[in-house]
Amino acid sequence: MKINFEKEFKNQNVDVNSLRPNQSYDFLIKNRNGSLSSLIKDKNKLKKFLKPRSCPTCGSSSSKKLVYKDNLNIVRCKKCTMVYTSPIFDHKKYLEIYDSKEYIQIVKRIGEDSHLYRKKRFGSERYKILNKFIKKKSPRILELGCSTGFFLEYANEKGWKTSGLELNSSAVNFAVKRGLDVINKDFLKYKFKKKYDAFLAFDVIEHLVDPKKILKKAYDILNKNGLIFVYVPNWNSASRLMIGEKDSHFIWPTHHLNYYTPETLQIFFKKCNFELLYWETKGLDMIDYKWLLDSRKKSSKFLDKHLEEIQFFINSSGHGKNLRMIAKKI
Ligand SMILES: [Zn+2]
Numbered sequence: 001m002k003i004n005f006e007k008e009f010k011n012q013n014v015d016v017n018s019l020r021p022n023q024s025y026d027f028l029i030k031n032r033n034g035s036l037s038s039l040i041k042d043k044n045k046l047k048k049f050l051k052p053r054s055c056p057t058c059g060s061s062s063s064k065k066l067v068y069k070d071n072l073n074i075v076r077c078k079k080c081t082m083v084y085t086s087p088i089f090d091h092k093k094y095l096e097i098y099d100s101k102e103y104i105q106i107v108k109r110i111g112e113d114s115h116l117y118r119k120k121r122f123g124s125e126r127y128k129i130l131n132k133f134i135k136k137k138s139p140r141i142l143e144l145g146c147s148t149g150f151f152l153e154y155a156n157e158k159g160w161k162t163s164g165l166e167l168n169s170s171a172v173n174f175a176v177k178r179g180l181d182v183i184n185k186d187f188l189k190y191k192f193k194k195k196y197d198a199f200l201a202f203d204v205i206e207h208l209v210d211p212k213k214i215l216k217k218a219y220d221i222l223n224k225n226g227l228i229f230v231y232v233p234n235w236n237s238a239s240r241l242m243i244g245e246k247d248s249h250f251i252w253p254t255h256h257l258n259y260y261t262p263e264t265l266q267i268f269f270k271k272c273n274f275e276l277l278y279w280e281t282k283g284l285d286m287i288d289y290k291w292l293l294d295s296r297k298k299s300s301k302f303l304d305k306h307l308e309e310i311q312f313f314i315n316s317s318g319h320g321k322n323l324r325m326i327a328k329k330i
Pocket of ligand 1: 077
């Protein structure tokens with residue numbers, strides 16, 4: 001039997017230098033805690049800012065500690081197996097973090113400089129995936145946390161009616177200058193005048209203090225049979241298993257508050273009255289693993305040679321770092 005991973009990889013090809021230009025990835029890793037860096041070093045001061053949190057999916061407060069990183073805890077719910085950060089800061093503090101000059105700098109370096117590459121590579125890919133499930137010719141879509149709007153710009157050019165919300169003012173200015181309908185507003189407070197055919201959130205849900213509240217509002221502003229399309233990091237990723245929690249950059253408790261698996265994301269959607277239509281995992285697990293080995297001067301010729309084949313099997317088995325899911329309002 002021949003496994004045709006090459007065909008798959010032609011579609012998945014990612015140019016890491018375009019995606020992470022000018023050492024922006026090293027910059028992100030180094031500055032990942034941004035405006036919180038000094039606060040999280042001081043355990044006693046930190047305690048005053050933190051509040052205990054119950055499971056963001058089922059509400060249970062019974063949990064088991066899994067990981068301790070940056071002086072914060074990541075726990076697993078004993079009832080529904082959801083993995084999440086607890087205790088955490090309050091909502092206001094997170095709004096400050098995402099509009100801080102440190103975070104703006106991260107997004108500028110990694111987002112604005114690679115906008116055109118992201119539009120072409122990821123905008124087109126996301127459009128193709130969603131287009132299979134969209135029935136209308138020019139659907140009205142809303143993207144939460146749209147960053148520089150690279151997906152919206154691509155979909156716009158294909159005739160979709162697009163709008164976006166983003167908390168990072170620099171990214172909003174960038175998107176508006178490119179003619180996109182992107183506003184800097186709090187989604188939960190904003191009064192929408194229209195209904196949408198799809199609600200999108202790429203790499204957003206993992207940051208939310210109360211993801212259920214967001215999904216409930218998304219439900220309300222969607223048309224009948226409206227879709228949600230999300231990307232989240234996969235807790236069950238090969239990256240975490242190979243690289244370990246300490247060096248896996250997606251294990252980032254100051255910013256990532258919710259860690260889904262294919263199973264727990266589906267449970268979460270069901271609880272919010274959405275029915276699963278599609279899921280898959282894809283990732284740069286092996287590239288990130290190679291990056292770690294190279295930085296430790298432990299490169300492996302065998303891994304370099306078979307990197308793409310190994311990643312293919314990782315993706316196929318549901319262990320790719322990036323988990324994608326589409327679900328329908330019921
Ligand atoms: Zn739970």
